[in-house]
Amino acid sequence: xVAIPSFWDERKLLVxxxxxxxxSVVMLIEIDAARRGRQSFADQVAGTVVxxxxxxLMMTGRxxxxxxxxxxxxxxIGEQDAALAAKARALAAADERLKEHAVENRELLRxxxxxxxxxxxxxxxxxxxxxxxxxxxxxTIDRGSSEGIxxxxxxxxxxxxxxxxxxxxxxxxxxxxIVDPTSAVPAYLQRSHAWGIVTGTWLHARMKYIGQDVRxxxxxxxxxxxxxxxxxxxPIGTVSEIDRKDNALYQVAVLDPAVKFExxxxxxxxxxx
Amino acid sequence: xxxxxxxxxDERLRIGSGTPRxxxxxxxxxxxxRFGLLALLAIAAxxxxxxxxxxxxxxxxHISLLIVLVVWTGLRCGVVTGGWLGLLAGLIADxxxxxxxxxxxxxxAGFGAGLLANRFFWDSFPVFIAAVAAAxxxxxxxxxxxxxxxxxxxxxxxxxxxxxxxAIVVDCxxxxxxxxxxxxxxxxxxxRA
Numbered sequence: 001x002v003a004i005p006s007f008w009d010e011r012k013l014l015v016x017x018x019x020x021x022x023x024s025v026v027m028l029i030e031i032d033a034a035r036r037g038r039q040s041f042a043d044q045v046a047g048t049v050v051x052x053x054x055x056x057l058m059m060t061g062r063x064x065x066x067x068x069x070x071x072x073x074x075x076x077i078g079e080q081d082a083a084l085a086a087k088a089r090a091l092a093a094a095d096e097r098l099k100e101h102a103v104e105n106r107e108l109l110r111x112x113x114x115x116x117x118x119x120x121x122x123x124x125x126x127x128x129x130x131x132x133x134x135x136x137x138x139x140t141i142d143r144g145s146s147e148g149i150x151x152x153x154x155x156x157x158x159x160x161x162x163x164x165x166x167x168x169x170x171x172x173x174x175x176x177x178i179v180d181p182t183s184a185v186p187a188y189l190q191r192s193h194a195w196g197i198v199t200g201t202w203l204h205a206r207m208k209y210i211g212q213d214v215r216x217x218x219x220x221x222x223x224x225x226x227x228x229x230x231x232x233x234x235p236i237g238t239v240s241e242i243d244r245k246d247n248a249l250y251q252v253a254v255l256d257p258a259v260k261f262e263x264x265x266x267x268x269x270x271x272x273x
Numbered sequence: 274x275x276x277x278x279x280x281x282x283d284e285r286l287r288i289g290s291g292t293p294r295x296x297x298x299x300x301x302x303x304x305x306x307r308f309g310l311l312a313l314l315a316i317a318a319x320x321x322x323x324x325x326x327x328x329x330x331x332x333x334x335h336i337s338l339l340i341v342l343v344v345w346t347g348l349r350c351g352v353v354t355g356g357w358l359g360l361l362a363g364l365i366a367d368x369x370x371x372x373x374x375x376x377x378x379x380x381x382a383g384f385g386a387g388l389l390a391n392r393f394f395w396d397s398f399p400v401f402i403a404a405v406a407a408a409x410x411x412x413x414x415x416x417x418x419x420x421x422x423x424x425x426x427x428x429x430x431x432x433x434x435x436x437x438x439x440a441i442v443v444d445c446x447x448x449x450x451x452x453x454x455x456x457x458x459x460x461x462x463x464x465r466a
Contacts, residue, residue: 012352016384019356023380026364030373031423046368050320057324 104266110158111268118156118231123147123269125155128172137180137200139163141267144171152229154270160235160258161185161224162267173269177261178236179205186227187236189220189253198222198236198255205237207253214251216242222255231270304465305350311342311358318342319365334439337409339366341448343379344408345455347386348395355390359383373423378415382408396456398449405448406441413437 026042033040039047070077115122125141143149145168153165155175163177176183179200187198187207194214196207207222220239226232237255244251318338326336339362347355363371363379386404393400417433420426458464 012388015353015356019360019380019384020377023360023363023377026360026367026376027373027419030367030371030376031419032373034372035424040368042364042368046365050316050323050369053320054324057320061325061328 107158107266111266114156114158114234115268118234118270120231121148121271123149123271125149125173125267125269127264127267131174136182137177137202137261138166138174139177139261139264141173141175141269142171143269144169144173146170148271149173149269150271154230154234155267156234156270157259157264157267159260160237161230162259162261162264164229165269175267179203179257179261185230185236186225187222188225189214189216189239190223191220192216195225196222196250196253201254204240205255205257207239207255208250210251210253212244212249212251216251216253218242220253222253305354308354308358311346311350311354312361314342315339315358315362316365319362319369323369331443332439333436334443336447337412337440337444338447339379340382340408340412340444341405341451343383344386344404344448345395345401345451347383347388348390348393348401348404350387351390352384352387355387356380356384374416374419375412377419378412381415382411385411396452396459398452401452402445402448405444409441409444410437413440 029040030042033043111124123143125143127139128142129140131138139162141149141155149165149168151165151168153173155162155164161178163175163180163183165173166176167174177200178185178198179202181200181202183198183200185198186195188195189207189210192214194210194216196210198205198207200206210216216239218239218241222236222239224230224232224234224236235258237257239253240256241254242251243254322336322338326338329336343355343359343362346358350358359379359382360376362383363376366375366379367373386408389400389404395401413433417429420429455464
């Protein structure tokens with residue numbers, strides 16, 4: 001009797017069983033590690049050995065893919081690049097305009113607050129020029145007598161006092177700044193209510209005629225006092241230095257003006273008090 | 274030359290002891306590749322799959338070079354080599370991010386392909402492609418079963434079966450291309466598998 005060889009002979013069966021057992025053990029180890037949120041030993045080995053190769057291959061693949069895309073889409077990329085550059089320029093310009101508007105908006109808000117705080121009618125004016133020579137610290141505004149501006153009208157902005165009108169034309173006026181040496185503004189220290197006169201030193205201002213017994217410190221705020229021209233309470237600046245001599249009758253305070261006179265573009269003119 | 278000249282006529286007659294009509298061809302000696310080389314190929318295939326080919330997809334299906342390699346190894350080398358390479362390939366696939374759902378399917382695929390080795394020619398297109406299709410389907414089923422049993426993930430079949438069918442199509446296409454390349458390489462002597 002001839003024996004018919006079985007499809008599942010003993011050798012195949014042994015191999016099958018061994019494979020199933022090993023595969024099951026490996027599978028259980030991997031599943032257990034995955035369910036615990038950890039890496040198995042095989043995962044760690046693969047991560048250590050293969051990860052650098054994967055990284056290099058991915059980088060190479062990306063470079064090749066990018067270069068191939070650039071090579072095949074050169075014209076489209078060029079057009080897109082030009083369009084994006086134009087868009088970037090337009091956006092940059094729009095951004096600058098927005099920044100400018102934001103600055104202007106802040107300035108206008110401050111001026112509105114001042115307008116509400118000061119008594120009387122105010123006229124908004126643009127600064128159109130400064131004195132061309134260094135003889136006086138003046139500026140020119142684009143409003144004049146036709147809008148109701150008159151001599152000695154007080155000029156200010158959101159930061160504080162700028163000066164007063166010293167001559168008026170029909171459609172423009174000149175404003176003497178408080179930092180001009182010929183300017184004289186009655187003022188007092190907000191903290192101690194000590195009075196003095198603020199005059200200009202070209203770049204800064206000085207508060208003179210402060211009594212020797214007045215105690216003041218750097219940082220004290222100086223505001224206008226009620227006088228012939230100026231209303232009370234408009235900020236002039238802050239004390240930066242104090243000049244006190246024992247043999248003098250008065251103290252002198254050097255002030256940092258509240259207004260930046262170099263970058264004025266819009267002012268308020270207080271036309272009626 | 275004259276027909277009356279017997280000596281000259283002799284030259285035109287084929288003598289039995291002369292050169293043979295066809296060149297002699299040696300019997301083909303085909304040596305299966307070593308397991309070390311196949312293991313290196315499996316590692317390379319898994320790395321390529323996880324990097325360069327990861328972005329290549331067709332209807333959500335990705336190319337599986339590992340399945341093609343495991344099935345080819347089973348058909349070419351038999352149950353032992355096919356099974357162990359399937360185990361190794363599944364282990365690598367799981368180590369690179371499978372979570373244990375690949376190893377059993379790949380092992381069974383390699384072993385199953387090895388069972389066909391004694392009955393079919395390994396370089397037959399229909400056999401190889403059918404085996405790859407069956408292996409891809411088997412791996413997908415084992416993966417779904419493992420996901421359901423081990424991780425409690427229900428509905429994987431309903432969700433992924435459409436993609437799995439496309440994966441079978443993609444793998445069969447890759448298998449056909451690979452076998453064409455192997456046959457061409459063997460005919461040119463580049464490949465001795």
